[in-house]
Amino acid sequence: RRSCEKAREHNGFPLYGAFVPQCEEDGQYTPLQCHGSTGHCWCVDSNGEERRGTRTAAGETPRDCSKPGE
Numbered sequence: 001r002r003s004c005e006k007a008r009e010h011n012g013f014p015l016y017g018a019f020v021p022q023c024e025e026d027g028q029y030t031p032l033q034c035h036g037s038t039g040h041c042w043c044v045d046s047n048g049e050e051r052r053g054t055r056t057a058a059g060e061t062p063r064d065c066s067k068p069g070e
Helices: 003-011
Strands: 032-034 041-043
Touching: none
Parallel strands: none
Antiparallel strands: 032 041
16 A cells, blocks of 8 residues: 555544545545645645645645645
8 A cells, every 4th residue: 555545544533623634546645735624735745744835724725736846
């Protein structure tokens, strides 16, 4: 399994409000991750690590994670 799939399985049945990563069909992390409870969004690298400076608050337009500097 890919790292994103493993992270989702590790969460099992998460507590209400817990963050569960979104994965692509091939098991990789979706570049833009959003927390359903808080509305915050951020870009991640191929390991699922948050890319510095990409987090946006609820109601803000999320970054374009396909752009290197974003």
